[in-house]
Amino acid sequence: MKLLAHLFWAAVAGAAAFCLGAIALNRGEHINSIWLVLAAACSYATGYRFYSRFLAARVLALDDRRATPAERLRDGQDFEPTNKWILFGHHFAAIAGPGPLVGPVLAAQFGYLPGTLWIIIGAVLGGAAQDFVILFASMRRDGKSLGQMAREEIGKVAGFSALITVLLIMIIMLAVMALVVVNALKGSPWGAFTIAATIPIAVFMGLYLRYWRPAKVLECSAIGVVLVMAAIFAGRSVAQSAAVAPLFTLSAMALAIAIIVYGFLASALPVWLLLAPRGYLSTFVKLGVILMLGVGILFVRPELQLPAFTRFVDGTGPIFAGKIFPFCFITIACGSISGFHALIASGTTPKMIAKEGHARPIGYGSMVLESFVAIMAMIAACVLQPGVYFAVNSPPSAVGSTPAAAVATISSWGFPVTVPDLTGLAHEVGEQTLFYRTGGAPSLALGMARIFATSGGGRALIGFWYHFAIMFEALFILTILDTGTRVGRFMLQDFLGHVWKPLGRTSWMPGVVATSAAMVGAWGYFLIQGVRDPLGGINSLWPLFGISNQLLAAIALSLATTILLKMHGAKYLWITCAPLAWLVTVTFTAAWQKIFSPLPALGFLAQADRLEASLRAGTAADPAATQTLIFNARLDAVLCGVFLLLVTTILLDSMRVWIGILRGTREARVCEAPFVLSQLRAEEL
């Protein structure tokens, strides 16, 4: 039996190596997506079976006899021992956001290979290990947050810096996610109508749950899903109506303002009215669509049309500037390693784990599943014809401001495409145009629609599937916007409460309104900046978001390193130090290039200098707007610098602790809750 198991795992590991080799060495021929699916699935299975087992048994020494916080502090609400697979689903729903969908689509500009390898290797050795260790650490510390653990294990400076970093990252994240929605919905009456319809649907659900059928969340969500599907069908009629279509045909600026107003209202309105029902709806739609995409890919097994590498590995890409190193590794964060996961792993989940051993499938397992979602997004992007992919994702500044100029530029890169190709496709999916739809969401929706339509409904339903995918992405993102704005507001109130007490009270309306406005104003500013950016916004904001997210991962890994050092000395440092060293190298290089590169498409300061030169020469079309662009480019450079400074502070503070422990001048005291024998019975799980 044991021999059979050994043979089975040897075969799985061999299959992983063979499939990775096949996709890495394939050149000049289209490769079937099933190779990527198999390479990922076998790598994840091998990593889970061996690496996570090693971490659980040898490094973290998980002990099922030890009572978890869910058992010791059980209160029937936050602290509650929960079945591991249900908690797995809960945790996965919390960590899976639009990041693993959009990041791989953007990184596909380098070809399918770099992003795919980074997603698989980064998740198995970095992201999943980070999530697992942080979940373990929080579980052993009564479910404490990342900031609280950093303060206790490293010091007050690190704890405070972590809090500021999280707040700044949230501002950038919300801005860039809002920009993705704006770019997906601009000039699209069908898409704008569908998303607008989700607001009254969510309010209806809120009223239904509060007044008509309290506690019937599943029933209410089922009604909500049916209404959303009806809205997608109705969207086609809206787009075709000469009277109604203009009402929903919005410019990027109008959409940005609408989203800012929505963010403010959602942050200040009662949670039960909009935020909670939208959250339920989004969770069910998200899990359903991810499942559908997985089944669709297995059913259709499409061929990838993008090559393994494109010419843009040299840094001249139209979607975002910068070479494959370091920019591929910051563009894809959530699918391989994401600092934000550390916030989730030190939030609700550790308070619900019934047995310590469950941390392995929940912490490590959920991350590799999310990584698999990123692989599916990569496949959905790469099944598009390269010419179509670049026409949809490139801004006018990179390819030319008319469709004819754009197709000429893209065709000259070796990716032939024609205006009728794009126009025909746009009509097929019910859009006026697909040119310059930057941000990743429309091209992902095109790829998903192709897979869904091939699985069922044929080309007649491709327009429905495209808008279904757009609705899914936008609903997902808007849920993050409203929750994120609210979380940011709480953090801001927490800070400002130290300055003037009433501002800290969440029940004092002027304080709520002022801090909501400040938070929305902050991300709204960067959103407007992205809309006005001549390079398309994504070029500036997505790298800034990637850098900040990976820097948060560096903070989490510094904390994890400190904890491992206190537990085992230097023996297992490589587990967190290797991904930490990689992330520090990648993010600091990317941040340095974004600030100081002499290329205007890449460096913020060089971009400001070029704009200033155009002002001085009198060639700027709109001097006032150019002044704003100069200020924005310098602001981005400063923000990038602040991120670096904050993370450097935490790293130095951590190193001070590490050196002290290694030299023996500092006590290696872990701040774990004391051991209590578990009394939990099997039937309670």
Add this chain to the structure above:
Amino acid sequence: MKRLGRFILALLRELADESAYQRHLAAHGRVHSTAEWRRFSEERQRVRSAMPKCC
């Protein structure tokens, strides 16, 4: 298949907070009412809306 169906339903009920509500009623020895649901739901959403969602 039955077990899978039960698991999916349990997961959906957990994601929908329906299981948490049942636990809340059992833990505090209360019965379901509109006021009780509102109390539970508001407290749960207050905690949840202070937690960031992943990108």
